[in-house]
Amino acid sequence: MGLRQARSVKPAGAEAARQAAVRAEQEYMTRLYGRLDEERSSAEAALRQGPAAGGGSVLQARVESAVVTEEAARRLARLNGVEEGLCFGRVDHVAGADGPGDTFYIGRIGLRDADHEPMLIDWRAAAARPFYTASPGAPGTVARRRHLHLRHREVVRLDDEVFDLEGLDEAERSGLVGEAALLATLRRGRTGRMSDVVATIQEEQDQVIRSALQGVLVVQGGPGTGKTVAALHRAAYLLYTHRDVLERRGVLIVGPNATFLRYIEQVLPGLGETDVVLATVGELHPGLKATAADEPAVAVVKGSARMAGLIEAAVADRQCAPPDGLRVEYDGLTLRVDAERCAAIRDGARGLRVPHNVQRRRFVHDLLEALAHDRAEQYDRIMDEPLDELTRSGQMPRWLQELIDESADEPLLDETDLRLAKEALWQDPAVRRAVDALWPELTPERLLSDLYADPERLDRAAAGAGLDPAEAALLRRPAGAPWTVSDVPLIDEAAELLGEDDSAERARRRAADAARAEEVRYAAEVMETTGGTDMIPIGDLISASELAERHGDGGPPLTTAQRAMADRQWAYGHVIVDEAQELSEMAWRAVMRRVPTRSLTVVGDIAQTGSAAGAASWGQMLDRYVPGRWREQRLMVNYRTPAAIMRVASEVLAAVAPDQTPPVSVRDDGPPPRAVELPVDGLPGLVAEELAGFGDGAEGRLAVITSAARHARVRAVLPGAAVGATPEALDSPSVVLTAEEAKGLEFDSVIVVDPAGVLTESPKGGQDLYVALTRPTRRLTIVHDGDLPPLLSGSLAGG
Numbered sequence: 094m095g096l097r098q099a100r101s102v103k104p105a106g107a108e109a110a111r112q113a114a115v116r117a118e119q120e121y122m123t124r125l126y127g128r129l130d131e132e133r134s135s136a137e138a139a140l141r142q143g144p145a146a147g148g149g150s151v152l153q154a155r156v157e158s159a160v161v162t163e164e165a166a167r168r169l170a171r172l173n174g175v176e177e178g179l180c181f182g183r184v185d186h187v188a189g190a191d192g193p194g195d196t197f198y199i200g201r202i203g204l205r206d207a208d209h210e211p212m213l214i215d216w217r218a219a220a221a222r223p224f225y226t227a228s229p230g231a232p233g234t235v236a237r238r239r240h241l242h243l244r245h246r247e248v249v250r251l252d253d254e255v256f257d258l259e260g261l262d263e264a265e266r267s268g269l270v271g272e273a274a275l276l277a278t279l280r281r282g283r284t285g286r287m288s289d290v291v292a293t294i295q296e297e298q299d300q301v302i303r304s305a306l307q308g309v310l311v312v313q314g315g316p317g318t319g320k321t322v323a324a325l326h327r328a329a330y331l332l333y334t335h336r337d338v339l340e341r342r343g344v345l346i347v348g349p350n351a352t353f354l355r356y357i358e359q360v361l362p363g364l365g366e367t368d369v370v371l372a373t374v375g376e377l378h379p380g381l382k383a384t385a386a387d388e389p390a391v392a393v394v395k396g397s398a399r400m401a402g403l404i405e406a407a408v409a410d411r412q413c414a415p416p417d418g419l420r421v422e423y424d425g426l427t428l429r430v431d432a433e434r435c436a437a438i439r440d441g442a443r444g445l446r447v448p449h450n451v452q453r454r455r456f457v458h459d460l461l462e463a464l465a466h467d468r469a470e471q472y473d474r475i476m477d478e479p480l481d482e483l484t485r486s487g488q489m490p491r492w493l494q495e496l497i498d499e500s501a502d503e504p505l506l507d508e509t510d511l512r513l514a515k516e517a518l519w520q521d522p523a524v525r526r527a528v529d530a531l532w533p534e535l536t537p538e539r540l541l542s543d544l545y546a547d548p549e550r551l552d553r554a555a556a557g558a559g560l561d562p563a564e565a566a567l568l569r570r571p572a573g574a575p576w577t578v579s580d581v582p583l584i585d586e587a588a589e590l591l592g593e594d595d596s597a598e599r600a601r602r603r604a605a606d607a608a609r610a611e612e613v614r615y616a617a618e619v620m621e622t623t624g625g626t627d628m629i630p631i632g633d634l635i636s637a638s639e640l641a642e643r644h645g646d647g648g649p650p651l652t653t654a655q656r657a658m659a660d661r662q663w664a665y666g667h668v669i670v671d672e673a674q675e676l677s678e679m680a681w682r683a684v685m686r687r688v689p690t691r692s693l694t695v696v697g698d699i700a701q702t703g704s705a706a707g708a709a710s711w712g713q714m715l716d717r718y719v720p721g722r723w724r725e726q727r728l729m730v731n732y733r734t735p736a737a738i739m740r741v742a743s744e745v746l747a748a749v750a751p752d753q754t755p756p757v758s759v760r761d762d763g764p765p766p767r768a769v770e771l772p773v774d775g776l777p778g779l780v781a782e783e784l785a786g787f788g789d790g791a792e793g794r795l796a797v798i799t800s801a802a803r804h805a806r807v808r809a810v811l812p813g814a815a816v817g818a819t820p821e822a823l824d825s826p827s828v829v830l831t832a833e834e835a836k837g838l839e840f841d842s843v844i845v846v847d848p849a850g851v852l853t854e855s856p857k858g859g860q861d862l863y864v865a866l867t868r869p870t871r872r873l874t875i876v877h878d879g880d881l882p883p884l885l886s887g888s889l890a891g892g
């Protein structure tokens with residue numbers, strides 16, 4: 094939207110009129126909050142009372158109570174979540190020939206009065222849209238947009254934007270100022286957590302938020318253009334508009350790291366939304382929670398799509414036919430299956446179009462059958478020896494010879510004999526060992542750790558997948574080393590090829606039965622806990638780590654989000670990938686498996702790609718799934734970084750990614766960025782000065798972003814600062830981060846230490862410095878040792 098064209102009106106000299114307007118709005122807000130209180134009371138009563146008694150079985154009654162209770166708990170959670178800023182806007186439509194124009198109040202949820210007349214319109218509803226899209230150039234039927242600023246339940250300020258200028262007198266026109274509501278929001282100090290922006294969504298963002306559910310939408314935008322915030326509001330909007338599908342299937346949001354997910358976590362409940370799973374790539378596979386990163390060169394190999402071929406080859410390598418045939422000692426005999434038969438059995442199993450662990454059942458069956466036959470033949474020969482002797486010596490009685498001749502055509506083993514023989518063989522440890530060695534039952538983790546730890550296996554698999562020996566060597570590591578984030582898509586890929594192993598399948602079935610019983614018990618317990626508001630609503634917005642904790646407690650998987658997270662084969666209704674430029678080809682495969690309908694929102698900035706295995710273009714990652722069928726929307730306005738800071742960042746961008754256009758800053762406030770020549774030992778003084786600049790309020794966050802080379806020293810001189818991308822770091826006034834860790838986050842003040850180091854360490858060639866420079870919302874200080882990179886020195890004021 095033409096942000097600078099939008100206008101607000103300050104009725105100069107009309108203080109009395111302003112006060113009257115505030116009073117009128119206060120009256121309306123009081124009614125709205127009164128209605129909210131009534132709704133809360135009725136949700137609490139529904140929780141206390143449960144469903145009305147009716148006919149039906151005890152089980153049916155229990156299930157109904159669970160449903161009613163869950164619905165009431167959700168409703169209550171939603172109502173409690175909107176206490177602050179319940180209503181934030183109002184639109185007045187132009188009067189028509191048939192009477193005065195409609196007025197709508199816009200809020201975080203919708204409310205109706207006792208007669209079911211709408212009092213407050215949910216921001217996601219179609220009737221709310223003009224509030225976001227009206228602009229002076231295209232006002233539609235909107236005459237005025239009013240932003241209401243509340244503190245608790247009290248109206249503290251109104252900002253009007255009048256689109257029907259004809260209706261204003263000269264004094265009012267001269268009092269018009271630029272986008273007061275947005276700028277006031279943007280200037281607020283940071284709290285370490287992202288907050289919702291429902292009151293100030295801009296038109297270009299609105300288009301992203303309300304874009305159709307179907308297909309792949311790419312949102313490409315520079316730093317601070319609100320990609321993350323728009324993606325989260327889109328999740329809320331889609332869940333509201335397509336509740337039927339998405340409540341059942343859930344929405345998955347993939348973010349770059351756990352801290353980032355914590356940073357955005359509270360936005361969704363704030364928007365009144367649930368049924369959303371937040372996960373990093375390292376958590377995509379149930380049961381895993383990898384955070385360690387590989388060296389860039391290793392990450393590049395692990396991220397390459399060729400790894401899919403390597404894993405396929407590694408699985409095939411675990412399906413053996415011994416070149417000399419199989420020999421097993423059993424019951425005093427040496428049982429044999431010759432090489433040709435072994436190969437036929439292996440190929441027969443491979444020919445089934447099912448995963449390895451399921452094919453194994455056929456392999457085991459056929460191999461045991463071959464062994465059983467060999468055993469029967471050997472017994473037969475042993476039994477035949479005395480008879481042969483009789484024949485040779487001419488002492489065979491006629492009746493016996495006749496009996497032998499009659500049974501000559503009968504098979505050695507009938508069906509029952511064969512079954513019993515196979516069962517007996519399968520009980521024998523030596524037979525099992527032999528079968529397992531040829532075609533083991535494998536978990537994905539075991540496949541991968543065996544592979545990484547065995548150079549010969551690796552070389553064989555690599556050769557089958559077109560990786561050269563040097564690349565294969567990068568994958569080597571000792572068994573038992575912790576999994577890295579880049580391993581997780583590989584484990585997921587392996588799981589797909591291996592299928593459930595038998596024991597896992599049995600455990601899953603047992604767990605499902607137990608969970609069902611537990612759900613009924615839980616519902617009954619909830620009914621007894623009729624504590625009203627202090628009852629913890631059933632949390633639907635769940636992160637992978639929370640899920641793991643709950644499962645550790647043996648709690649039942651209750652919600653869509655919880656069920657989805659626990660199930661590798663869950664198909665989500667929609668997937669949102671944030672900082673999507675960082676995903677490798679293999680990570681994309683893992684994501685795409687989770688959304689067979691290809692309903693995705695892909696959010697990122699190609700200019701910020703830091704990961705060596707990440708995207709150079711969106712087509713590189715997406716064309717193989719939806720060739721030419723993804724749509725792109727660009728966000729061009731930077732809401733975070735003031736213009737003077739952005740000028741410095743833009744010069745870096747021009748040098749490292751000349752084909753990318755930096756966004757235009759909406760803010761041009763704040764002090765100019767500065768460069769300071771200072772040894773690391775001088776940092777405490779600088780940090781103290783910056784923190785003092787925030788004043789005494791609780792708000793205000795500072796980050797020291799430094800190169801890996803200086804990280805240890807910077808940490809040592811700043812013992813009071815939090816370190817690294819941990820959730821606790823978000824609550825700390827100051828934190829020391831690498832550029833990689835700072836991705837997606839923002840801070841009031843940023844000190845970049847050792848820009849030359851950040852620049853050279855950046856795997857892609859400078860993108861990390863661009864990321865670091867675009868984190869501040871107010872102040873940027875660059876600290877160097879007299880080695881300021883030339884691409885910064887031109888645009889910075891020295892200090």
Ligand SMILES: Nc1ncnc2c1ncn2[C@@H]1O[C@H](COP(=O)(O)OP(=O)(O)OP(=O)(O)O)[C@@H](O)[C@H]1O
Pocket residue numbers: 275278279287288290293294295298314315316317318319320321322323698701732733836837838839867
């Ligand atoms: N319409 C808006 N109203 C108020 N604040 C907004 C609006 N759009 C974005 N912002 C604010 O601008 C800041 C940047 O937004 P966000 O983090 O979503 O940007 P981004 O494009 O994801 O950035 P990056 O690529 O650097 O991670 C946030 O503080 C966000 O709340």
